[in-house]
Amino acid sequence: MKKLKNLLLMSCLMFLISLSLGTGIAQAEDEKIKLTFFNTSAEVNNQFEEVFKVYNKIYPNVTIELIPTPIGGQQLEKFQALLASNNPPTISNLDPGTIYVYKQFFLDLEPERAKYEEIANPGAIEQALLDGKFLGIPYTVQGYGLLYNKRVLREILGESFDPSSIKTRNDLEALFKLIDAAGVAPVILHGANWSLGAHYMGLLYSLQSTSVEENREFVEMIKRGEVHLSDNKVFNGLLDTLDLLGKYNLRKNDPLVADYYKDGLDFAKGEAAFYFMGDWIWSVIGNLEDIDREYGIIPVPISNNPEDYGNTQIAVSEPKLFAIDNSGSTPQQQDAAKEFIYWLLTSDEGQSALVKDMGFNLPYKNVKIETTNVPAQAVAEYINKGKTIDIGVINYFPADWWVKTGNSVLKYFVGAIDRQKLAEEIESYWISVAESEK
Numbered sequence: 427m428k429k430l431k432n433l434l435l436m437s438c439l440m441f442l443i444s445l446s447l448g449t450g451i452a453q454a455e456d457e458k459i460k461l462t463f464f465n466t467s468a469e470v471n472n473q474f475e476e477v478f479k480v481y482n483k484i485y486p487n488v489t490i491e492l493i494p495t496p497i498g499g500q501q502l503e504k505f506q507a508l509l510a511s512n513n514p515p516t517i518s519n520l521d522p523g524t525i526y527v528y529k530q531f532f533l534d535l536e537p538e539r540a541k542y543e544e545i546a547n548p549g550a551i552e553q554a555l556l557d558g559k560f561l562g563i564p565y566t567v568q569g570y571g572l573l574y575n576k577r578v579l580r581e582i583l584g585e586s587f588d589p590s591s592i593k594t595r596n597d598l599e600a601l602f603k604l605i606d607a608a609g610v611a612p613v614i615l616h617g618a619n620w621s622l623g624a625h626y627m628g629l630l631y632s633l634q635s636t637s638v639e640e641n642r643e644f645v646e647m648i649k650r651g652e653v654h655l656s657d658n659k660v661f662n663g664l665l666d667t668l669d670l671l672g673k674y675n676l677r678k679n680d681p682l683v684a685d686y687y688k689d690g691l692d693f694a695k696g697e698a699a700f701y702f703m704g705d706w707i708w709s710v711i712g713n714l715e716d717i718d719r720e721y722g723i724i725p726v727p728i729s730n731n732p733e734d735y736g737n738t739q740i741a742v743s744e745p746k747l748f749a750i751d752n753s754g755s756t757p758q759q760q761d762a763a764k765e766f767i768y769w770l771l772t773s774d775e776g777q778s779a780l781v782k783d784m785g786f787n788l789p790y791k792n793v794k795i796e797t798t799n800v801p802a803q804a805v806a807e808y809i810n811k812g813k814t815i816d817i818g819v820i821n822y823f824p825a826d827w828w829v830k831t832g833n834s835v836l837k838y839f840v841g842a843i844d845r846q847k848l849a850e851e852i853e854s855y856w857i858s859v860a861e862s863e864k
Contacts, residue, residue, distance in 0.1 A: 459762045461490045464505060464515035467746055468497040469686070469709045470784040477779035481766060484775070488762050490517075497686050502825050514751045517763050522821040525749045526556045533752040533760055535560045545772065550789035554744055556821060562747025563767055566786040569723065569805030569814070570625055570704030571740040572598075572613070576720035578699045582608045589724045593732035595667055602674045611676035611698040615839075618684040622839060623832015624820070625741070626668065626702065626726075627852075632817040633660045633728070633736045641819035648853055649860035655849035660736075663728035665838070665845055671702065672839060681840055686710070694718055702726070705801035708785035712798060723804045725813075735815075740805065742814040744789065830855050 465474055471494040478490040493508070493515055495501040502524065508514055514531060525532060539560045543551045546564075554564040579587035582605055592598050602612040615622065634644045647653045655661040676698045677683055690710040693701040694717035701707070711717060727737045750763045770776035771788065777795045780786045785799040787806065797803065808814055820827075834851040837843045843851070 457487060457758070459488050459758055461488065461516040461759060461763055461766065462493055463490050464493045464495070464508070464518040464520070466495050466501045466505075466519055466521065467706075467784075468495050468501075469706065471495075473709070473779060473783045476783070477770070477776065480775050480779070481769065488766065490766065502829070509753070512754060514754045516751050516755050516759050517767070518749045518751070519746050520562070520749060521745065521825075522554070522556060522562060522747050523823045523827070524825045525562045525747055526821055527825045529556065529559070529561055531751060531753045532561050533750040535563065535750070538563075538764060541768070545790050545792070547789045547791060550744070553818065554747055562749040563771075564744040564747055564789050565771060565780060566744065566746060567742065567789045567805075567809070568704050568706055568745050568787065569740050569742040569802075569808065571702075571723045571725050573693070573701045573703055573705075573707070573801055573804075574722050574724065575693065575696055575699055575701075575718050576722055577718045578610060578696045579605075582610065582699070587722070589722055590738075592724050592727060593737055594730040595663075595670060595727045596730050598667075598727050599670055602670070605699045606674060610696075612674035613671055613676065613700040613702065614689050614693055614698045615671055615675045615677060615681065615702050616684055616686065616689050617677060617682040617836065617839065618686075619829055619832025619836055621684075621702070622668075623835045624828035625704070627664060627831065627835045628817065628820055628828065629726070629728075629736065629741060629815070630655075630658075630661055630664060631819045632741065632815050633664075636735060636816070638816055638818040642822055645819065645823075645856065648856040651853070651857060653853070655852060656846055660728065661849065662845075663734075664726075665848075667726060667728050668839065682836060691717070705787070705799060705805050706785065708799040708801055712785050712800075719800065721800045721804060723801060723808070739813045739815045740808045741817050742805065742809060743817045743820075824859055827855070827859075 463474065463478070465471055471492060475492050478492065482489055495504055505518070505524070509528070509531060536559070539551065542563060550564055551560070554560070554562055574587065576587065592601065605612040631641050631645055634641050644653065672678060672681065675681060676692065687710060689701070690707050691714065692698060694711040694714060696718055723740060725736060725738055725740050728734065729737060732738065748767050750760055770780065771790060774794060777788065777793055780788060781793065781795040781797050785802065787797060787799065787802045831852050834848055838845065838848040
C-alpha cells in the first residue's frame with residue numbers, strides 16, 4: 427500500500443513537472459522578440475522592409491524594424507549616435523571597415539564560421555575576415571568600373587563594342603571623342619564623396635600592389651610621412667583619368683549635383699554611353715520601364731601601359747557585411763538575429779528578396795534564384811577570368827576616411843584646389859589618423 431502511495435505521488439509530481447515544462451516551452455515559443463536592422467544599403471530600404479514582413483509571417487514571434495539611412499550621407503553619424511545612446515541595432519548592414527573600427531561592439535561569429543564556409547563559394551568567408559576574425563557575414567559580391575550601355579555604343583560604332591579594345595587611357599579618350607562627335611555624352615560621373623572619394627580614389631590604395639598586406643603597409647607609410655602622393659604613379663594616373671572623365675562628363679556644368687536616381691535613369695535611357703558606378707545600380711534601374719536592358723563593364727584605365735595593374739581589371743569586393751550587436755542585445759535577440767540571417771541567405775524567400783528584388787550577387791553555392799542584374803552578370807565575367815582588383819585594404823580604414831578624403835577629391839574635381847593641394851590634404855588626413863592612434 428505504501429509503495430502504491432509512493433507511485434501515485436511520483437506520478438503526480440512527474441505530471442506537474444511535465445505540465446510546468448510544457449508551459450515553459452509554450453511561453454518560449456510565444457515570446458515576442460524584436461530585432462532592429464541598421465541598413466546602409468539605402469537604395470534597398472523598401473525591399474528589406476518587405477522581406478522583414480515575409481519573415482514575420484513565417485515566424486510571428488519575431489519582428490524586425492528597419493533603421494533606414496539616406497544614400498551616402500550621415501550614415502556613420504547615425505550609427506555612432508545609436509551607440510552613444512546605448513541603443514545599438516541588433517543587426518547592422520555595414521561596410522567591413524566600420525565593423526573593424528567598432529569591433530568591440532559586435533558578436534564574435536567564429537562559432538558560426540564553419541556553417542557558412544560549408545555553403546559559401548571558395549574564399550568568400552576568408553575575404554570577409556577582419557584580422558582573421560569572423561565579425562560579419564557576407565551577402566553580396568559587387569564590382570564597379572565604367573558601366574556601358576551596349577545599345578548606345580552599337581549605334582555609334584555600327585557594331586558591337588569590344589570591351590577588350592580599351593586597355594589604356596588613350597584608348598578610352600579616342601572612344602570618348604567618337605561618342606562626343608555623335609552628339610552623345612560619353613560618361614556620367616556621380617559627384618558625391620562616396621563615389622569619387624571612396625570608389626574612385628579608393629583605388630589609390632588598392633593598385634599599389636596585388637597584395638592587401640603590402641597595400642596596408644603603403645598606407646602606414648603615408649601615416650609616417652614617408653610617401654609623397656604627388657610623386658606617386660597611381661595617384662597621378664588616377665587624376666589624369668579623372669580629368670579626362672570630367673572633360674566628357676554629362677554633368678560637367680553642375681558636377682556636384684549628385685542625384686543618384688537621375689544619374690541612373692539618364693544612363694539607362696542612353697543619355698550617356700558610360701557611367702562610373704557599380705552593379706548595385708540595378709536596384710534603382712532594374713524595374714524601370716522604357717529603359718535599355720543591355721549593359722557591360724570595363725576597367726578604369728589609369729595609364730597608357732596596358733600591362734599596368736588595374737587597366738584590365740575591375741574592382742571587386744564584399745562591400746557590406748551583416749554584423750550582430752554584442753553590447754546591448756539579449757542572448758535571445760542574438761540567437762534570433764543569427765537565425766534570420768541564415769534564413770535570408772538560404773531560404774527561397776530570402777534569396778528571392780536579395781537576388782531578384784535587390785539585385786545582389788550572393789557569394790554562396792546553391793542559389794536557386796537566377797539573377798536579373800545585368801551589370802552583375804558582366805562583373806561575373808571578370809571574376810570568372812580572375813581579372814579583378816582586391817580592394818580589401820579599405821576594410822582596415824577609419825570609418826570617416828571616404829568622407830574626409832572624398833570631400834577633398836570633390837574640391838579637386840571642381841577646380842577649387844590643385845593636384846598638389848589634394849595630395850597634401852589626403853596626406854594630412856592620414857597623418858592625423860596616426861596621431862589619434864597613439
